[in-house]
Amino acid sequence: MNGKSKQNVAKLRKAIENINPGYAINLMEVCGTHTMTIARSGIRDMLPQNVRLLSGPGCPVCVTSAGDIDKAIEYSKIPGAVLATFGDMIRVPGSRYSLSQARARGSDVRVVYSVYEALKIAESNPDRSVIFESIGFETTAPSVADAIIRAKENGIDNFYVLCLNKTVPRVLRVLSSSDEVRINGFILPGHVSAIIGVRPYRFLASEYGINGIISGFDTEDVLLTIAGLLKHIRDGEAVIENQYSRVVREDGNTAALSLLYGVFEPCDTAWRGIGTIPGSGLKIKDEYGSYDAEKRFGISVTDTHEPRGCRCGDVLRGIIDPQDCPLFGKSCTPDRPVGPCMVSSEGSCGIWYRERKAL
Numbered sequence: 001m002n003g004k005s006k007q008n009v010a011k012l013r014k015a016i017e018n019i020n021p022g023y024a025i026n027l028m029e030v031c032g033t034h035t036m037t038i039a040r041s042g043i044r045d046m047l048p049q050n051v052r053l054l055s056g057p058g059c060p061v062c063v064t065s066a067g068d069i070d071k072a073i074e075y076s077k078i079p080g081a082v083l084a085t086f087g088d089m090i091r092v093p094g095s096r097y098s099l100s101q102a103r104a105r106g107s108d109v110r111v112v113y114s115v116y117e118a119l120k121i122a123e124s125n126p127d128r129s130v131i132f133e134s135i136g137f138e139t140t141a142p143s144v145a146d147a148i149i150r151a152k153e154n155g156i157d158n159f160y161v162l163c164l165n166k167t168v169p170r171v172l173r174v175l176s177s178s179d180e181v182r183i184n185g186f187i188l189p190g191h192v193s194a195i196i197g198v199r200p201y202r203f204l205a206s207e208y209g210i211n212g213i214i215s216g217f218d219t220e221d222v223l224l225t226i227a228g229l230l231k232h233i234r235d236g237e238a239v240i241e242n243q244y245s246r247v248v249r250e251d252g253n254t255a256a257l258s259l260l261y262g263v264f265e266p267c268d269t270a271w272r273g274i275g276t277i278p279g280s281g282l283k284i285k286d287e288y289g290s291y292d293a294e295k296r297f298g299i300s301v302t303d304t305h306e307p308r309g310c311r312c313g314d315v316l317r318g319i320i321d322p323q324d325c326p327l328f329g330k331s332c333t334p335d336r337p338v339g340p341c342m343v344s345s346e347g348s349c350g351i352w353y354r355e356r357k358a359l
């Protein structure tokens, strides 16, 4: 941080102290990158004791249910199939084991950096069924839609998508209406908002009286957002603001949205530790149904369960902090993770563990 940034941070800390209403306040971030900024910049330690920051369901790896991991493992066992997945996903334990362990047992599981790499594998291996395990929020779904369109245009008929993507606004509704934790304000995700815009969050203020500010990712951005949220809370207001206006527009990225909803449509989906949320997932439209792994292979799984003792669901709902999980740092570490929140680079348990080690 340069001298100017340090001065700005000091000013923002002072502003937060002055604005602080004094009573217990819970603010939740729903973006793994914000979780990282908060931990790395020591923002928790800069805040008054009555202001608690909760890490919500903002890490796509962490919110993928054990049942969906089990499903991906079953798809990897299809004779002749290649299961392409992102790096963090391969180590996430399902009900019994992980994709990494499935690979050790003979499945052809490959780590890719983008959906386009999976498409390339399909193009180069026309005799293999290449299944891309697609996770992520509105940020990544447009590129998956684009890859499906490209597959269709180029006659690549051995490329399939196991679509586990999720959308953010509906999980915010579930959290807002829950009486488990009273959330006073949301630090809204910058990347997702760049796609969906500001409008889809307005219900938080109008229906639930909860403030939300779309935030950038620097320390100053996050502190500015926290100061803004505290001011609105102190003044008894409920508003949705866009502090990240250098990137986020009111209506989002309309080209990306039309790509996304040209290929996908909403469906019900299961969130780890939260349950099934109607309309919060994405499924491939019938028009592109021949690229839908579920339609092509129709594999379902039963008897799925979260790893024993893992409290990722409570972490993702803001009920506990990672270090309150009895397994944190003991039987669950980044080298030997029990739950996804310890695996992912954006998972709050892993971030808390690494930052604690760095102290």
Ligand code: SF4
Residues within 6 Å of the ligand: 309, 310, 311, 312, 313, 315, 322, 325, 326, 327, 328, 329, 332, 333, 337, 338, 339, 340, 341, 342, 343, 349
């Ligand atoms: S510490 Fe490990 S077991 Fe506990 S909630 Fe986090 S990921 Fe799950």
